[in-house]
Amino acid sequence: MTTLILTVVGDDRAGLVAKIAEIVEHHGGNWENSELAELAGTFAGVIQVSVAPERADDLRAALDILEGLLTVTVHTSADSDVSASDAQMVTVRVLGNDRAGIVRDISSVLSAHDISIDRLTTETKDAAMFGGRLFEATVVAKVAASIDLAEVQDGIEKLAAEIQVDVTFER
Numbered sequence: 001m002t003t004l005i006l007t008v009v010g011d012d013r014a015g016l017v018a019k020i021a022e023i024v025e026h027h028g029g030n031w032e033n034s035e036l037a038e039l040a041g042t043f044a045g046v047i048q049v050s051v052a053p054e055r056a057d058d059l060r061a062a063l064d065i066l067e068g069l070l071t072v073t074v075h076t077s078a079d080s081d082v083s084a085s086d087a088q089m090v091t092v093r094v095l096g097n098d099r100a101g102i103v104r105d106i107s108s109v110l111s112a113h114d115i116s117i118d119r120l121t122t123e124t125k126d127a128a129m130f131g132g133r134l135f136e137a138t139v140v141a142k143v144a145a146s147i148d149l150a151e152v153q154d155g156i157e158k159l160a161a162e163i164q165v166d167v168t169f170e171r
Contacts (some may be wrong), residue, residue, distance in 0.1 A: 001051065003049070003076070004049045004059070004074050005048055005076075006073070007048070007072070008047065008071070010070035023065070028051055028059075029049045032048045033048040069074075087143060087145065092094075092110075093137070093170070094106060094135070095135070097133070097165075098137065102137065103120070103137065105159055106120050106137065106139060107167075109155045110152070114144075114146055119138075120125070
């Protein structure tokens with residue numbers, strides 16, 4: 001099977017997921033994994049689909065009918081540099097007063113250790129008792145066994161002290 005990664009974005013409205021799923025199914029594809037969200041009136045997502053190699057081009061072409069409702073970009077899946085058997089999963093949770101640059105700072109520490117982020121979820125919300133905004137993030141990363149996790153954790157904790165956020169590093 002061929003794995004395709006669909007990125008979708010457009011104005012949010014009812015039925016968008018159903019339209020994509022219908023096209024995928026009609027062309028013999030299997031919807032395997034996805035992350036979809038509505039943010040500020042915009043629908044966006046990433047969808048992993050498997051399809052027989054001889055049907056992949058037809059599926060790509062069929063997704064073009066969504067133009068006007070959604071912008072759909074199709075990518076062929078790339079293999080990860082870190083094999084599943086040679087990897088550890090780590091989770092970094094961040095909580096602190098919202099300010100510009102937190103995602104840049106955390107991701108820079110991970111990048112400096114050659115760690116690629118598998119999943120990043122962020123949210124800001126009112127801090128009712130403090131009168132400001134709170135920033136929360138969860139980073140999940142697959143780390144090669146050759147990387148020194150103690151060194152990575154130390155770097156994350158030093159950064160947390162500098163930018164005054166609480167960070168939890170879970171192995």
